[in-house]
Every structure is written in C-alpha cells, then in structure tokens.
Amino acid sequence: MRDRLARPLGLITLLCFAVGLYFAFSSPPDVNQGNLIRILYVHVPSAWFSYVAYTGTFVYSLIYLLSRKRKYDRLAAASTEIGVLMTVLTLYTGSLWGRPTWGVYWVWDPRLTTTALALLIYLGYFVVRGLIDDPGRRGRVAAVIAIIGTLDIPVNYMSVYWWRSIHQTPTFQLIGGVRVSAAAPMVEALLVMLLAYTLLYFYLLRLRGRLAELVETREERELESELQGDLKGGMREPQ
Amino acid sequence: MSPWNTIWTVALKDWRLEWRSRDSLTATVFFAGLVLLILGFALGPSRQRLQQAAPGILWTALAFSSVLAAQRSFGSEQEAGALEALTLYPVAHEWIYLGKLLGNYGQLLVLGALLTPLCDLLFGLPAGPRWPELLLTLLLGLLGLSVIGCFYAAVTTQLRAREALLPVLIFPVVVPVILASVKATSLLTTGGLGSEVRSWLGLLVVFDLIYLVCATLIFPYALEG
Numbered sequence: 319m320r321d322r323l324a325r326p327l328g329l330i331t332l333l334c335f336a337v338g339l340y341f342a343f344s345s346p347p348d349v350n351q352g353n354l355i356r357i358l359y360v361h362v363p364s365a366w367f368s369y370v371a372y373t374g375t376f377v378y379s380l381i382y383l384l385s386r387k388r389k390y391d392r393l394a395a396a397s398t399e400i401g402v403l404m405t406v407l408t409l410y411t412g413s414l415w416g417r418p419t420w421g422v423y424w425v426w427d428p429r430l431t432t433t434a435l436a437l438l439i440y441l442g443y444f445v446v447r448g449l450i451d452d453p454g455r456r457g458r459v460a461a462v463i464a465i466i467g468t469l470d471i472p473v474n475y476m477s478v479y480w481w482r483s484i485h486q487t488p489t490f491q492l493i494g495g496v497r498v499s500a501a502a503p504m505v506e507a508l509l510v511m512l513l514a515y516t517l518l519y520f521y522l523l524r525l526r527g528r529l530a531e532l533v534e535t536r537e538e539r540e541l542e543s544e545l546q547g548d549l550k551g552g553m554r555e556p557q
Numbered sequence: 558m559s560p561w562n563t564i565w566t567v568a569l570k571d572w573r574l575e576w577r578s579r580d581s582l583t584a585t586v587f588f589a590g591l592v593l594l595i596l597g598f599a600l601g602p603s604r605q606r607l608q609q610a611a612p613g614i615l616w617t618a619l620a621f622s623s624v625l626a627a628q629r630s631f632g633s634e635q636e637a638g639a640l641e642a643l644t645l646y647p648v649a650h651e652w653i654y655l656g657k658l659l660g661n662y663g664q665l666l667v668l669g670a671l672l673t674p675l676c677d678l679l680f681g682l683p684a685g686p687r688w689p690e691l692l693l694t695l696l697l698g699l700l701g702l703s704v705i706g707c708f709y710a711a712v713t714t715q716l717r718a719r720e721a722l723l724p725v726l727i728f729p730v731v732v733p734v735i736l737a738s739v740k741a742t743s744l745l746t747t748g749g750l751g752s753e754v755r756s757w758l759g760l761l762v763v764f765d766l767i768y769l770v771c772a773t774l775i776f777p778y779a780l781e782g
Contacts, residue, residue: 383778431732438729445725449717462712462779463726469771470730 321528327521334514341507348504354418359507361411363515364404365433369471370519371401372436376468379461389527391457392534394464395447396526398440400519405437439467453534560655563648567656572663574633581629582664585622589672592618593679604681611680612742616735618672620702623665624724627706630661631714640714644780654711654776662703669695682746690754691745697761698738704765705731708772712779737761 338359348355378394381387412430413423424430443463450456558566575581596614601607607614634640643653673695676682684691709726713719741757744750 383775435729435732438725442722442726442729445722446713446716449722455715458778458781459712459716462775465775466708466768466771467730469767470733 321524324521324524324528327517327524331514331517331521334510334517338507338510338514341503341510345503345507351419354415355504357411357415358504359511361408361415362508363511364408364411366512367515367519368401368404368408368436370516371397371404371523372440372468372471374519374523375401375440375464379464379468382457382461383465386454386457388453388457388534389531391453391461392530393523393527394461396523396530398443398464399526400522402437402440402444405433405440409433409437436471439470443467558648560649560652563652564656564659567643567653568659568663571630571657571660575660575664581626581633582667584629585626585664585668586671588625589618589622589668590675592621593672593676597679607679608681608683609743611676611682612739612746614680615673615676615682615742616698616739618676619665619669619699620728620731620735622668623699623702623706624727626661626664626668627703627710627727628720628723630657630664630707631710635714640780650777650780651773653780654707654773657711658703658707661707662700665699665703666696669699682742684745687745690758691742693758694738694741694745694761697758697765698734698741701734701738701761701765701768702731704768704772705734708768708776708779711776733764734761737764 342356342359345356347353374397375394378390378397382390382394409430412433416425417423443460446463447456447460450459593614596610596617597607600610600614631640634643644650646653673682673691682691705727709723709730713723713726716722737757737760741754741761744754744757
C-alpha cells in the first residue's frame with residue numbers, strides 16, 4: 319500500500335529547491351530594489367502553484383462528476399487545500415514586498431483584489447464541504463461549486479487586462495518593468511523555482527490524497543466496528 | 558414539451574405565485590430601499606459626494622437584494638416539497654434552471670425598474686440622453702446577478718445554514734459583474750467616453766454568457782439527490 323513514487327518525487331523536489339534557492343541568493347541584487355527583489359523568487363512561484371492547484375481542482379472535480387469515484391473527490395479537495403495555502407502565502411509574501419516598495423501592505427489593485435477573491439471562493443468551498451455529512455452528496459456539491467468557482471479565475475485574470483487598458487496603475491508597471499529588465503541569472507533562478515514549486519504541488523497532492531484516503535478508511539472501519547458491536551449487543555435498550 | 562415551452566411554463570408559474578403572494582418582491586424592494594437609506598446616511602449629507610457614490614449605492618442595493626430574491630426563488634420550492642415534484646417532470650433539468658432563471662430575472666427587472674428612478678431621485682443619476690445605454694447596463698448586470706444567484710440558491714437548497722451560506726458563496730463570484738456595472742453606470746452619469754462604456758459592457762456580456770452556459774450545463778448535477 320506504500321506510495322512508491324512519493325519519496326523519489328519528494329527528493330527531486332528538495333533538490334530543485336536547493337538549486338533554485340542557491341540561484342535566488344547568488345543572483346545579483348536589483349538596480350532599483352536591491353535585495354528586496356529576492357522575494358520575487360518565492361512570491362511568483364507561490365502564485366503559479368495556486369493557479370496550477372485550482373486548475374487541478376477543476377479537472378478532478380469534473381472527473382469526479384463524470385466517474386463518481388471517491389478518489390477524485392479526495393484529490394480535488396487535496397488540490398484545493400494546498401492551493402488555498404499557497405494563495406495565503408502569495409498574499410503574505412506580496413504584502414511583505416509591497417510594504418517597502420509601494421509603502422503599504424495592501425493596494426486596491428486588480429490583481430491583489432482578484433487573488434483575495436479566489437481565496438474567498440475556495441474558503442467557501444471548504445465551508446460547504448464541512449456542512450454535508452454524506453460523502454456522495456458532499457463530493458457532488460463540492461465539485462459543482464469548484465467548477466463554477468474556477469471559472470472566476472480566467473474571467474478575473476482577463477478583467478485585469480481590461481482594467482489595465484482603461485486605468486493605468488503606476489505601481490503595476492513597476493513590477494512589469496522590473497521583470498522585463500531582469501538579467502539572465504534572475505530569469506534562471508525564477509525558472510528553477512517555478513519548476514521546484516510545480517514538483518512540490520504534485521508531491522503535496524499525493525501526500526494529501528493519501529492522507530485523505532487513510533482517514534476515510536479509518537472512518538469506515540470505525541463505523542463498521544460500531545455496527546458490529548451493536549449487533550453483538552443484540553437488542554440493547556438505547557441509553 | 559419543447560424546451561421553450563418548459564422554460565416559459567416554469568417562469569410563468571413563478572410569476573403567478575409571486576403575483577398572488579408578492580412576498581419576494583415586497584421583501585426585496587423594502588430591503589433595497591433600506592440599503593439606499595443606510596448608505597445615504599453613511600456617506601451623506603454632502604450632495605456632491607452622494608451623487609459621486611450613486612452608481613455604487615444603486616448596485617450595492619441591487620446585489621444585496623438579488624441574494625434575497627434568489628433565496629426565495631428556491632426557498633418557495635423547498636417549502637412544500639415542490640422541488641421534488643419539479644424535478645420529476647420528464648423534461649431536462651437544464652430547461653428547469655433556465656425557467657427558474659427567467660422567473661428570477663423578471664423579478665429583478667421589476668426591482669431594478671423601481672430602484673433606479675428612486676436612486677436618481679435621492680442621489681442623482683443624470684444619464685440624460687444616454688438612458689438607453691443605462692438600460693442596457695441594467696439588463697446585463699441584473700442578468701449576471703440572476704444567473705449566479707439562481708445557481709447557488711439551487712446548490713444550497715438542501716444544506717444546513719443555507720441562509721448564511723448563500724451570500725458567502727455568491728459575492729466573491731459576482732464581484733466582476735458588480736464592478737463592470739458600477740463602472741459603466743458611473744461613466745454614463747458623469748459623461749465618460751463611449752468606448753470605455755462599451756468595453757465594460759463587453760465584459761458584462763462575456764461574463765453573462767460564460768456563466769449562463771456553464772451554470773446551465775452543470776445544473777443537473779447540482780439538483781440531483
């Protein structure tokens with residue numbers, strides 16, 4: 319029953335992180351931002367991770383609705399969970415970056431706002447999951463909410479461009495400008511970090527999916543032993 | 558029954574029910590009026606500031622009361638087990654969703670028709686000769702609110718704490734609609750550029766279409782069981 323792929327995948331992820339972090343710290347400081355630029359190497363990959371995770375949620379939810387295999391419901395929930403974690407980290411690292419560069423932790427910029435909205439949508443997903451006890455119904459309702467919720471991500475993403483075409487926000491251009499003028503070592507470090515985060519997604523997804531499977535098996539066993547106990551007790555009077 | 562027939566019959570049933578009881582419309586109109594008053598108190602009394610905020614006030618009131626309307630739309634079905642009967646009819650569930658949507662949209666249009674002049678009277682929404690565009694904004698914005706509201710109301714009908722849950726699920730999803738509607742309305746009332754208005758209305762059309770198609774396709778899964 320042991321997951322043979324998990325350990326090598328974890329080791330490769332660790333290796334990628336080591337190489338990526340080495341590049342991230344050895345790359346030259348930015349002309350304008352100095353060492354602050356190094357937040358980029360965790361901030362952008364976290365955001366990328368959460369988008370990969372929400373895409374995963376969408377795909378697994380769709381497969382669940384069509385196949386009704388519990389496995390896909392577990393994977394969809396696992397994918398959402400680690401996606402939410404990474405969205406929180408994206409907002410956190412972003413606000414740490416925003417404070418010294420923009421002067422504030424939070425700006426009502428379209429990209430920040432849409433990220434916060436994605437977080438709310440997927441927190442709602444977990445609230446709904448918590449309210450339904452029957453696993454079949456929980457999986458179905460959660461999948462439906464996840465699919466419609468994921469639609470908001472590309473729509474919001476597009477609306478960023480629509481917004482920008484109308485209102486130019488100087489803070490936003492600062493980031494765009496910095497990224498365009500990035501030197502080769504910076505691009506290298508960012509790419510390795512992106513790869514490391516992508517591998518981390520698959521590693522965490524496997525672990526979380528496996529954990530959910532174990533929890534489910536335990537619950538089923540407990541229920542079964544309770545039923546058996548009731549049978550052995552015969553027609554015991556309810557307390 | 559043909560699809561159009563089904564949609565029309567379900568919508569007509571909802572309107573007839575609403576005409577006889579008037580509970581959903583009374584509640585939403587009063588609630589929306591209260592939101593106008595509360596925001597008026599909160600942002601007033603400077604006339605100039607209120608006029609600047611008027612598009613935001615209008616759409617806040619519409620969005621809040623659209624949640625109430627959506628809740629009633631499926632709440633009334635739930636009460637006497639009517640939803641089960643409705644799903645037993647030998648028609649595709651997609652058409653039932655579109656029928657419920659049309660019924661709800663009709664009610665929101667009545668609400669919008671009452672609320673917009675009231676907002677104009679209280680705070681000032683000087684659209685002038687550009688009223689057809691304002692009307693189009695209302696039609697598209699309310700459609701977006703209705704599509705999402707009805708869908709989530711159907712998903713949550715059988716859940717515990719659905720009254721508390723529905724706004725939590727609806728508002729994050731519906732923000733682009735509110736944003737585009739407020740922007741278009743405020744551009745129209747402050748003499749903004751026609752091209753900007755068109756780009757916001759374009760966003761509304763795209764949003765409405767995507768959500769209408771996806772919600773219709775996925776609705777049978779939301780309703781079953």
